[in-house]
Amino acid sequence: MAHMxxxxxxxxxxxxxxxxxxxxxxxxxxxxxxxxxxYLQIANRKNSExxxxxVVMLTQGDEIFVAHAGDSRAVLxxxxxxxxxxxxDHKPNRPDERRRIQELGGSVVFWGVWxxxxxxxxxxxxxxxxLKPFVVAEPEVKKFTRTESDHYVVIASDxxxxxxxxxxxxxxxxxxxxxxxxxxxxxxxxxxxxxxxNISVMVVDLRAEKNECSTKDA
Numbered sequence: 001m002a003h004m005x006x007x008x009x010x011x012x013x014x015x016x017x018x019x020x021x022x023x024x025x026x027x028x029x030x031x032x033x034x035x036x037x038x039y040l041q042i043a044n045r046k047n048s049e050x051x052x053x054x055v056v057m058l059t060q061g062d063e064i065f066v067a068h069a070g071d072s073r074a075v076l077x078x079x080x081x082x083x084x085x086x087x088x089d090h091k092p093n094r095p096d097e098r099r100r101i102q103e104l105g106g107s108v109v110f111w112g113v114w115x116x117x118x119x120x121x122x123x124x125x126x127x128x129x130x131l132k133p134f135v136v137a138e139p140e141v142k143k144f145t146r147t148e149s150d151h152y153v154v155i156a157s158d159x160x161x162x163x164x165x166x167x168x169x170x171x172x173x174x175x176x177x178x179x180x181x182x183x184x185x186x187x188x189x190x191x192x193x194x195x196x197x198n199i200s201v202m203v204v205d206l207r208a209e210k211n212e213c214s215t216k217d218a
Contacts, residue, residue, distance in 0.1 A: 159197035
């Protein structure tokens with residue numbers, strides 16, 4: 001989830017902030033944009049160029065709320081093995097993201113992959129002050145309705161999705177009744193397939209009789 005230098009600082013510090021914003025969305029029933037002002041004040045004092053992506057999920061009764069910024073992803077796994085992707089990666093070549101960046105006077109350049117200003121491979125992130133205003137921290141917030149067919153939600157950083165497809169992640173998770181074991185298996189498989197990026201995995205058990213989640217970081 002984190003990129004550039006000392007990304008773990010942001011990964012830890014901003015989880016609570018995103019959760020607060022998501023709760024505000026639920027309570028007030030209107031979209032809340034994440035502004036980077038407070039973080040940038042700290043970053044300026046520390047001369048920090050850190051950046052991180054994030055996914056936050058909240059379940060409330062029969063509803064699931066998901067907020068994300070960047071290319072960390074949340075995937076809903078049904079008991080049948082069917083997959084529903086709950087987030088859409090914020091990549092610079094996504095048509096709406098490219099248009100937003102270009103309207104602000106920025107550029108999207110292909111350098112191995114599509115990059116903002118030829119530098120960053122995500123179009124939304126928390127931090128990355130040197131690429132403001134093109135890289136924004138405003139999350140996309142979506143609401144879904146839970147069903148009896150829901151089994152797991154796999155939430156992971158791009159270190160997983162670079163090497164494991166959504167369908168593969170679902171099949172790996174469904175091999176295990178314990179979400180902790182499922183998260184461990186996905187993390188190990190990403191390593192085995194040659195992932196070179198940081199790996200964070202969370203598996204949330206949505207079965208009616210369960211209310212568990214497990215996180216693995218590498």
